[in-house]
Amino acid sequence: MSFPAAARRTLADSQQRRNIGKATSTIRAKREVARECCGFGGVFAVKNADTSMAMLSDKLRHVLDTGAEVCTSADNSCLMSIGGALRRQRAGVRTVHIAEILAAQE
Amino acid sequence: MKGFPAAAHDTLQDAQLRRNIGKATSTIRAKRELAVGEVPDWEALRDAGAAIKARAMATLPEQLERLEASVTRAGGVVHWARDAAEANRIVAGIAHDHGARELIKVKSLATDEIGLNTALAAEGIDAIETDLAELIIQLAGEFSSHILVPAIHKNRAEIRTLFERTIAKGEHLGWEAKDIAEAARRHLREKFLTVPLATSGANFGIAETGTICVVESEGNGRMCTTLPEVLVTVMGIEKILPEWRDLEVFLQLLPRSSTAERMNPYTSLWTGVREGDGPKEFHLILLDNGRTDVLADEVGRQALHCIRCSACLNECPVYTRVGGQAYESVYPGPIGAILTPQLRGLGEAPTLPWASSLCGACYEVCPVKIDIPSVLIHLRARVVKEEKSHASPEHLAMAAIGKMFASPKRYERAQHLAKLGRGPLGHLGGSVPMLSGWTAMRDLPDIPDQTFRDWWRER
Secondary structure (H helix, E strand, C coil): CCCCHHHHHHCCCHHHHHHHHHHCCCCCCCHHHHCCCCCCCCCHHHHCHHHHHHHHHHHHHHHHHCCCCEEEECCHHHHHHHHHHHHHCCCCCEEEEHHHHHHHCC | CCCHHHHHHHHHCCHHHHHHHHHHHHHHHHHHHHHHHCCCCHHHHHHHHHHHHHHHHHCHHHHHHHHHHHHHHCCCEEEEECCHHHHHHHHHHHHHHCCCCEEEECCCHHHHHCCHHHHHHHCCCEEEECCHHHHHHHHHCCCCCCCCCCCCCCCHHHHHHHHHHCCCCCCCCCCCHHHHHHHHHHHHHHHHHHCCEEEECCCEEECCCCEEEEEECCCHHHHHHHCCCEEEEEEEHHHEECCHHHHHHHHHHHHHHHCCCCCCCEEEEEECCECCECCCEEEEEEECCCHHHHHCCCCHHHHHHCCCCCHHHHHCCCHHHHCHHHHCCCCCHHHHHHHHHHHHCHHHCCCHHHCCCCCCHHHHHCCCCCCHHHHHHHHHHHHHHHHCCCCCHHHHHHHHHHHHHHCHHHHHHHHHHHHCCCHHHHCCCCCCHHHHHHHCCCCCCCCCCCCHHHHHHHC
């Protein structure tokens, strides 16, 4: 479970965060690692591509270190960025939006 | 100035620097979280800190005049400096009056900001840094990379080699940190005891009493503020606190946020001069250097609340990768990205407001709750409005995307066009030259067969 960036700002209510955490209580990365920004940030990834890639490289390493098959987040943009890099590397890890997991549990 | 993207491109190549900074900041991050967690009313303290600073800034002219009166009453001399050149001239003048060829310095960002050391060198006066990390930077002829730990990008072996080339020439220093520090201690002790003139910055200046406060960890500041005959303090006007009682809040917020200590080892407070105790002459230089311009911006002015703790640097995923030198300013990291363009003028540092992914980690840890992400977005808008051409491809693309996102109908139409490979979203699947930074490491997603809205309607 990745809990980065904009997701933290928009989900200010910690009860919301806990609910989502409960619903996805499978494999979770260490908090320090999970909450660090993946380096997308909209135009940031284009205007500061080198810095963005340095951040994303670390994020990918942390994702792969968990050994998880699925990486999820509440933020679609983060998933697009992380997912795009996982695909490029053919890492065998899928990205799934948290809403898809919640919908599957209905 | 190269601009942030180019400067960051350079610093990112230095693997040693990235390792040094990454290691140091992750240690301090963990410690800060523990130190802050111990305080049950931390959030209330942050609110109090923000409120005191807001009051100080709203009543700044009145507070500065109160400070001037109380410092003068206590036997100090107050000078007003509009900009860096004026402040440097005042310090050089005081040095000349006393025939001083050397001057010892307490670590101070304000004096770094105005380039005091270079200005004094041009006048034949040697400014000696006495903070260990500042000394390292000075000896190496480099620029600081962190507000609090300027030599954070250097490791022990690099510092040992540097000392053996400079202050401990011909000696072989041990490998232990204390052996290396001992060389600096011997070098500095002699300066403390012989140089008659010192400069400092100010963490806080209290209008009510005329008291100046410097907090530090090494004790070099205490030496500089007590041993010399003459002390000159350069204080940014935003460092003012209206009342003595305000200090209590900041002496709790600052150490825990910056060094993760419950209390910093040395807190020096002085009020004017006193017969037989400390310097015989005290000068306070009140420095504007762009600060009143910052105050005029209703959104950006909160940058002036900063107490220079550096928690936002340590927390920032951008800073911890690129280091301080990529920001090309005395003030690096998230706070630098909002302070530098405002102090120098947007045209002087137009790339800095974009030096952030807006993740918000800086805002979460700021002890005085400066909403850095909001100020960054505000400054981006100002740069676009005031500095950029409105005919650039970027501006036109943004305008088109803005229109598309403005109404749900238009957005939906764009989504359907995208499936046919047309419209603003349709280029996602192909290669878009403007996005080359994105595609260097990532594949673009396929356009899904069904949009979320269509799926939702079918349920």
